[in-house]
Amino acid sequence: MTKASSICEGWGCQSSRRWLYSADHTPGERIVATKHTRTSQRDTPLGWVIGVVIVAIVATVVFAMAHRRKVERESALASGGAPPAAQPVPAEIMTALTTVPDSSWARAGTEDATVPTFVGDSDSANGKPVVLYIGAGYCPYCAAARWSMVAALARFGTFTGLSLSNSSPTDVFPNSPTFSFYKSTYTSDYIEFQPVEEAGDTQGPDGRYSKLETPTPAQQAFIEKYDAPPYVPAAGAGGIPFVLVGGKYMWSGSPFNPGVLSGKSQGAIASTLASGTDNSSQPILSNANEMSAAICAVDGGKPANVCSSPAVQQAIQKLPTKKP
Amino acid sequence: MIERRTADSLTAALAAVGLLIAGYLTALHYYSSVPLVCSAGSLVNCETVLTSPSATVAGLPVAVWGLVWFGVAVTLSAIVLVRDGVGGGGVRTALLAWTVAATVGVLYLVYQEVGVIGKICLWCTALHAIILAMLILESATYSEYRRSPAR
Numbered sequence: 001m002t003k004a005s006s007i008c009e010g011w012g013c014q015s016s017r018r019w020l021y022s023a024d025h026t027p028g029e030r031i032v033a034t035k036h037t038r039t040s041q042r043d044t045p046l047g048w049v050i051g052v053v054i055v056a057i058v059a060t061v062v063f064a065m066a067h068r069r070k071v072e073r074e075s076a077l078a079s080g081g082a083p084p085a086a087q088p089v090p091a092e093i094m095t096a097l098t099t100v101p102d103s104s105w106a107r108a109g110t111e112d113a114t115v116p117t118f119v120g121d122s123d124s125a126n127g128k129p130v131v132l133y134i135g136a137g138y139c140p141y142c143a144a145a146r147w148s149m150v151a152a153l154a155r156f157g158t159f160t161g162l163s164l165s166n167s168s169p170t171d172v173f174p175n176s177p178t179f180s181f182y183k184s185t186y187t188s189d190y191i192e193f194q195p196v197e198e199a200g201d202t203q204g205p206d207g208r209y210s211k212l213e214t215p216t217p218a219q220q221a222f223i224e225k226y227d228a229p230p231y232v233p234a235a236g237a238g239g240i241p242f243v244l245v246g247g248k249y250m251w252s253g254s255p256f257n258p259g260v261l262s263g264k265s266q267g268a269i270a271s272t273l274a275s276g277t278d279n280s281s282q283p284i285l286s287n288a289n290e291m292s293a294a295i296c297a298v299d300g301g302k303p304a305n306v307c308s309s310p311a312v313q314q315a316i317q318k319l320p321t322k323k324p
Numbered sequence: 325m326i327e328r329r330t331a332d333s334l335t336a337a338l339a340a341v342g343l344l345i346a347g348y349l350t351a352l353h354y355y356s357s358v359p360l361v362c363s364a365g366s367l368v369n370c371e372t373v374l375t376s377p378s379a380t381v382a383g384l385p386v387a388v389w390g391l392v393w394f395g396v397a398v399t400l401s402a403i404v405l406v407r408d409g410v411g412g413g414g415v416r417t418a419l420l421a422w423t424v425a426a427t428v429g430v431l432y433l434v435y436q437e438v439g440v441i442g443k444i445c446l447w448c449t450a451l452h453a454i455i456l457a458m459l460i461l462e463s464a465t466y467s468e469y470r471r472s473p474a475r
Binding site: 046049050053056057060061063064065067169170171172173174175257259262263 | 376380434463
């Protein structure tokens, strides 16, 4: 008589410690089964756990890779290898950007502002100081810089044709919401704005970003001269964004951490500018105050309502006066 | 087959290592002075993963959730180690359930890395491997513990 039985419940089966009777036993004879019996090995759920885990991981990776390939294929098909059509900035966002209340400017102050580097050159066109911007659509640091630039420049003039944009989905701070200066125009009585978007924000089927604009030789000369040591660390030479105000004040790199833009839409960020207290609006406005101060320092302090505002006056005090 | 006591010790050690890594990733998130030790290639790129929207769940960085998870796991696995055979069954069950829940989280995060972000974070992968290793060890010791007459 063989009387090997097993009890399976819950997480596993229990049988190895039961008395087993051999086929040729004599009554009363008993054989103790050890935990190394075949029955015990079969009952352990460990093999199942390992198997399920491996299958789940492999299935997840395969499913994820298929999903990613599908998204990339659809994206490439949608663009046809060319940059997608620019989406104009909705009126409510432009309004929010251009009507920041004085109280928000004052509250933002300059606490979170990156002070520019004094390079002491001069750059003007049509009798007005030039604000030069060099950037690219894919660049998340340019995405951050554009927010402060648009907010600051809107105090000195009028934008038309700005479009919505997001930084690269595959770079650091992916999909940072922003705008594009590409094909936009800016008119001002005080300054000349020269934006250069060197590349777009979407990769073509070959993985490269579409080339958009090239700096003029004069702009390139400024880049080579001031986006280089001793004005920037050697490792950051030639980096974007590069902003030069009147040839005198220069920013190279992100004015603030693009991470504060993460996961938000342009509309959501713009709607917080009125209060100026959000973790994204605070650095945007604070750096816009500093950029406004640099502009005021090179355009003769015009317009007075901007250049004499407390926050801009405070920012002017922080402007450096010596080359590094 | 690995001894239960050894497996429990390994589980606790893995949880402790995971706690350290999660602590490092949390510090990385909150302190810009902490250097990120990770390659920045086209496939392996910790910075891209850690700064992506997927790196935040319910308003908190995934690293913080990891820190909490490993903190609890270290506590439970230490109790299991100390109380082995003397009424630690409930804690052992809780630890296994805790790890099963984390395994579901691992699958979600692997999907986010591969399918959404398109980059792999090696530190995150190390944490995923630790959780899976803990699951296997705990499953082995759990069934063996339940069979044990000493409990």
